[in-house]
Ligand code: ARG
């Protein structure tokens with residue numbers, strides 16, 4: 001077989017959306033027989049194939065490094081001259097309309113370090129097929145628009161692999177000679193092969209049940225290593241809540257008799273929605289107070305929900321091709337965000353989601369890898385599981401939900417599910433269902449699927465006291481992005497309210513549709529100039545520039561009744577001061593301190609909201625506000641303001657820190673909010689530089705009965721150079737060295753720290769005996785976190801760039817998908833000064849010069865240089 005790796009590096013083929021053609025052959029039924037063994041697994045695939053349309057093209061079955069040991073057509077063994085191989089695929093000429101095809105292959109799961117296809121993880125055998133992993137298991141038309149009914153038989157050593165799971169329902173099982181056993185599972189719902197899964201291993205089950213709205217009983221199982229069973233309760237509760245929520249909010253009922261989840265330690269991303277058998281990165285299943293932070297708990301709840309919701313938005317209605325990925329991912333993220341908001345606080349969830357969007361997606365949208373939520377082309381589809389597809393995709397659905405209102409939006413989704421159940425659909429199908437079900441014209445709105453780049457909206461409010469008219473002038477512009485130099489004006493829904501300065505209230509919130517490049521809106525009846533509150537609830541994923549002065553922002557930060565807008569006003573107040581400081585201008589820090597004091601002491605506010613609002617904008621977000629990012633100046637300015645807020649409000653921080661100490665752990669929103677505020681208070685107290693700061697942090701670290709407080713105290717200490725820093729890191733390491741997920745936090749906290757020596761420390765940690773390139777969580781904890789630490793990663797020596805580039809090169813040989821995810825931080829070179837930019841480019845070139853580089857890294861690195 002050709003060496004595909006070097007072929008790929010020479011000229012990776014570009015796949016285009018416009019080249020879509022329906023499949024030549026359909027596969028209504030498939031039977032798979034697995035003879036499982038970590039070193040040599042044999043797979044017999046039996047496919048019923050049917051010619052699709054009038055053509056004489058051969059049957060093409062994708063394969064990735066598979067060698068056909070046998071090929072049969074209608075029971076007849078073919079000799080090697082009767083089939084051929086092309087780029088890993090098996091080609092069989094066929095004459096009739098329908099045939100049965102049988103292939104036999106052998107693979108070695110234990111040697112599969114890419115973690116795609118069938119692989120071994122911690123003594124288990126498991127699969128990951130999305131997007132194109134199934135072709136590493138058996139020959140098959142590996143594309144999402146080929147839907148088949150699956151019957152799967154597995155045989156394995158019974159002692160080593162007592163549990164055998166696959167999609168659908170278990171139908172039969174039995175013992176075999178030589179200590180082996182077998183099981184058969186059938187999935188009655190036709191599905192694309194990316195939703196195939198199997199798991200074999202020594203697993204224990206947290207078993208429960210759920211009765212659906214039509215009264216059917218579903219057996220639920222969360223399968224983990226025996227020792228982890230006590231850490232599965234939160235995931236189980238999240239699953240049952242998700243099932244009930246999808247019935248109540250979308251009218252969607254679960255369809256099989258069993259729903260299983262398996263947690264595995266080595267996984268390339270969060271989790272996977274395989275039909276009836278979700279497979280999870282264990283970090284999104286396992287949680288207990290000793291090892292999981294509140295953020296981890298929320299992560300478990302959100303990801304369990306996300307994968308469960310895919311059963312309708314993804315599985316029952318799947319994607320026609322991978323360009324439609326946001327059809328399932330954007331919609332499902334929107335669904336999981338809405339669910340989590342309902343389970344906790346809408347205000348805080350919205351703030352968190354926007355913070356993530358801005359940190360990940362806005363950066364992507366302004367760089368060399370910017371792409372629309374429905375891309376036009378790719379080299380490697382794995383590179384398109386991005387914040388744009390997921391999070392901007394969710395924002396686009398959210399805008400439709402906002403424009404339609406809950407009832408019409410539900411009519412639209414009902415129509416979508418009903419019309420496309422059992423089909424492989426497109427984004428266009430979704431939009432049409434929304435238009436018809438929701439009775440709205442989405443003509444111009446469709447640009448959100450086509451145009452990349454974050455729209456910028458300029459808003460200026462003027463007021464004429466003579467007429468009492470306030471006029472809002474809006475202008476929009478979408479920046480040029482790769483391949484899209486010219487943009488058209490978008491349809492942008494903006495929720496606005498005009499506040500009366502004297503009373504601190506407004507006369508109602510309005511939804512304005514900005515559809516032109518520039519537009520004016522008038523509002524009557526204002527004797528005094530009102531204050532504009534715009535993009536309330538972050539109604540559109542855009543950057544808004546207003547003509548607010550600091551007094552307007554302070555006013556909104558004290559009075560806006562929309563929690564997001566209130567948060568935003570405070571953030572903007574802080575941004576203005578920090579950017580002013582960086583630019584060497586005289587700034588009014590006292591205004592920020594007063595606003596923080598006002599927020600912290602407002603008894604009407606929820607502590608979790610207070611904590612979100614008073615935290616300073618991240619260094620990366622500040623960088624996004626500058627023409628040329630200056631990491632050192634940003635760090636110095638932010639650190640200085642933090643110190644001052646800490647020092648001037650010191651008694652307040654001490655008071656909050658003492659008052660929010662709980663006696664006994666609870667996961668109630670009140671308890672979570674108290675912990676969040678307590679950690680923020682600790683952070684400001686230590687930042688103030690008071691002599692006992694590290695001692696207070698150390699005491700919290702030591703006394704905490706939960707990971708939220710323990711890790712926050714550790715992170716606070718890790719930012720400084722106190723003796724307590726070293727002590728706490730040592731204790732943490734020794735306490736959790738045998739618990740991989742918690743040890744990840746030890747790596748991550750250090751890689752993320754504002755510590756002068758972070759770069760050297762990360763280099764050292766890369767050689768630590770507990771560091772390994774074979775576990776993606778560990779790699780992300782160290783190098784992923786480090787690349788997100790703007791101050792440390794962009795160290796002027798360029799050493800940070802070299803560390804990440806060397807990691808990419810080494811990791812690419814094992815796991816190209818995970819390696820490729822580390823490339824984008826280097827691709828942001830245009831945003832930095834010439835010296836840093838040149839060093840970043842040099843590392844990208846260095847990566848590209850590596851022989852045998854994967855398609856994944858080649859695509860990301862070469863696009864980053866363009
Ligand atoms: N569909 C999975 C989800 O729930 C993620 C699959 C990611 N696949 C990949 N090749 N990156 O979001």
Ligand code: ZN
Pocket residue numbers: 306310328329332
């Ligand atoms: Zn998903």
